[in-house]
Amino acid sequence: MAKIFARSLSFILIAGILLSQASCSAANNSAKEVKNCPVLHDDEFGGVYIQKTIDEFNALGYKYGDTVDIKFSNGYELKDIPYYSGYYCPTGDPLLVAYPGYPYIKAAINNGECLWEVSNMTDDATATITVNSPGKDLDVQKARDIHYSDKREDYAGDVIFANFRTVEAGNMKSGKLYRSASPCDNSHNRAPYVDKLMEDAGVNIIVNLADTDLKIEGYVAKDDFDSPYVLSLYNDDKVIPLGMNTHYTSSENKEKLASGFLMIADNEGPYLVHCTEGKDRTGFICILLEALCGATYEEILNDYMITYDNYYKINESSDKERYDLIVRMNLDDLIETFTGLSGDKIKTEVLEGYARDYIRSCGLTDTDIDRIVSNLT
Numbered sequence: 102m103a104k105i106f107a108r109s110l111s112f113i114l115i116a117g118i119l120l121s122q123a124s125c126s127a128a129n130n131s132a133k134e135v136k137n138c139p140v141l142h143d144d145e146f147g148g149v150y151i152q153k154t155i156d157e158f159n160a161l162g163y164k165y166g167d168t169v170d171i172k173f174s175n176g177y178e179l180k181d182i183p184y185y186s187g188y189y190c191p192t193g194d195p196l197l198v199a200y201p202g203y204p205y206i207k208a209a210i211n212n213g214e215c216l217w218e219v220s221n222m223t224d225d226a227t228a229t230i231t232v233n234s235p236g237k238d239l240d241v242q243k244a245r246d247i248h249y250s251d252k253r254e255d256y257a258g259d260v261i262f263a264n265f266r267t268v269e270a271g272n273m274k275s276g277k278l279y280r281s282a283s284p285c286d287n288s289h290n291r292a293p294y295v296d297k298l299m300e301d302a303g304v305n306i307i308v309n310l311a312d313t314d315l316k317i318e319g320y321v322a323k324d325d326f327d328s329p330y331v332l333s334l335y336n337d338d339k340v341i342p343l344g345m346n347t348h349y350t351s352s353e354n355k356e357k358l359a360s361g362f363l364m365i366a367d368n369e370g371p372y373l374v375h376c377t378e379g380k381d382r383t384g385f386i387c388i389l390l391e392a393l394c395g396a397t398y399e400e401i402l403n404d405y406m407i408t409y410d411n412y413y414k415i416n417e418s419s420d421k422e423r424y425d426l427i428v429r430m431n432l433d434d435l436i437e438t439f440t441g442l443s444g445d446k447i448k449t450e451v452l453e454g455y456a457r458d459y460i461r462s463c464g465l466t467d468t469d470i471d472r473i474v475s476n477l478t
Contacts, residue, residue, distance in 0.1 A: 135161065135230040137174070140222060141205065146346045147215030149173075149208045151228045155199040158206050165246065166239030167232050169197055171208055174227045177220040179208060183238040188212075188347075189245040192434050197230070201248075212347045212438070244426050249412040251290045261411045263294040264379040267302075268387055270404055271396030272478040277370050279304060280387050282379040283311060284331040285320045289378065292320075296328035304373045306339050307331065308361040310383060311376040313344040339368070349385055349438050359463040361386070366465070366472040380408050385435050392456035393470070394477055398436075398448045405432050 135158070141150040151171075163169070165186050171179040183190055184197040192212040199206050208228070210216050256262040265281040279302055284295035299307075309317070317335060320326055334340050341364045343357040365372055374390075376382035384405055391401050409415040409427055417424050436447050440455040460470055 137227040140226050142217045149216050150205040152205050166242035168234045168237045170231050170233050172229045181233045247413045259294045263291050264411045265298045270391040270400035271394040273394045277477050279373045280383050281375050283377050293327040296330045300330040304371050306368045306372045308374045309342045312342045355463040366469050389456050392452035
């Protein structure tokens, strides 16, 4: 009897899912109209997946650079927000994003609070999307729509391919802190290269911003795992997996960062900080540590933009327009996140005190912070 009930319940659940998908699909026959589409919580980065694949959504006539209105069945609305292929808007702004590799398009708040929680979303809700202004933000989309290759032969050397380097801004001593792409997640084919480079550098402690223990164990179990050095450090409890997202001011992320900072304070280096690409989350933490160690804005800028040269060959000489836009919308935005400064003040103020205040707000004492500075300088 129990088996019959379970089969019946499964049939009801499957029928419900198929019905909701059919409802969404049937309403999508009209170009540029998505009605009553089921939603799904992105619990890793915080946002609302709208269950249309990127290809399906674009086939309806939506174009990157359009602005859209989204109305959820619970009454929550987003008006005139950009539709981009990446996170190209300022911190705290909402957008509809079709990030490569995502299973569906997603409504989110860039580097901000979880939209699912902000909107009081529920699993049974649906979304309706309509175009507000075609091409309104196309200039930003074109300037920011950049891609990189995952083929080693497309890069001049292993160091560039791995986005691996020592961080030595301000009073930091060369060879104390390194940053890179992931040495364990090989989804971009870089992990074995990072693994070898960090072994050669004598890295002793890894602050992994992207992964959890479960994820790391999943990478190790894969057939293409070829990072013996990171595995040895992991088995020796010298890797701290933080599994953080990009909402840098949330209490949850600050708690995670406190653990990472204490890992640096309590252990002898050299240290490696990484996320997946070594670009966004890694960039934020390195900016903080550089500022804490007395780096100027120019020193922070020079280190930060190496990543864009490594991945995209974007520098001041090759593509100044894109270079300046990335500096303004990425680097300056990250500095504003922990300082509250804007405009030219970001470039002229001494940033050390702001970095110390932010790290203190994560739960560290001044003694803890002094030990970090001592270990890096």
